Amino acid sequence: MSIVLTEFARPRLFPREPRRNTIQDITPEAFVEHLNRVPPLRVLDGYAPFCKLHVHRNWTSTRCLVVPITEENRHLLRSGYEARSKAELPVLVRWFEGVEPPVANYLIAILYSAEQLAKEGSPIDGDWGVVGCMYTAEPEEIPMAPITMMRNALGVEEGGSGVPIDREAYARSVAFWERHANWRG
Structure with missing residues (x-):
């Protein structure tokens, strides 16, 4: 089985301008090499047959993706409209600023099959692509955000x-994301 990094995921996980809330201490090439060499x-x-999650022990200094919302940190929540790419419509998102999450214990790679990626107009040269x-x-797994579930239901034309x-997965997602938020450094 071969794993590649998709063009969709590259700027989100390894942005040109490094950010503290992305993967740390490793190049995109070394990240993919690790996924191909070290068994999960x-x-x-x-959430669908074409999606698999590979759980790896964190080998970087990457910090946890989400932070529980408490009365002590609620005032640090921010929100705004953003799109994940130029082709997508902006949606309302929220995040923390000014928090310091712990280093993550696990990195869980989200993989789509080559067949699904081709269907979405993003063919890859491999069996699975990191999205x-x-x-x-x-x-x-951290529950998929409700807005991501909605975007998926809209179809490939909308990203x-x-x-x-x-509906049950959506309700679980809402329950989780009412109590947690991503962060930015």
């Missing part, structure tokens, strides 16, 4: 995957 601790099923990565304290919303 676990392989989790993703994202979660940085977590536990070897478990999604074409997978309909699962």
Whole structure:
């Protein structure tokens, strides 16, 4: 099985201007080499048959992706409209500024099959493509954000995957994201 880094994920995980809330201490090439060389601790099923999650122990100084919202840090939440790429419509997002999350224990690579990526107009030269990565304290998936579920349900024309919303998964996502937020450094 060969894994490659997609053009969608590259600027999000390894931006030109380094950010503290992205993958640290490693090049994109070394990251992919590690995923291909070191077997994952676990392989989790993703939200659709074409999605797999490879759980690896964190070998970098990358910090956890999300922070619990508390009364002590709620005043540090910010929000704004943003798009993940120039082709997508902006959506409302929120994040923390001024927090210091712990170093993540796990990096969970989000992989899409080559067939799905071709369907979405992003063919790859490999079996699986990295479309994202979660940085977590536990070897478990962080629920997909509700807006990502909605975008997926809109279809590939709007930057999604074409997978309909699962109402139970959506409710779990809302419950999680009401109590957590991403952060920016």
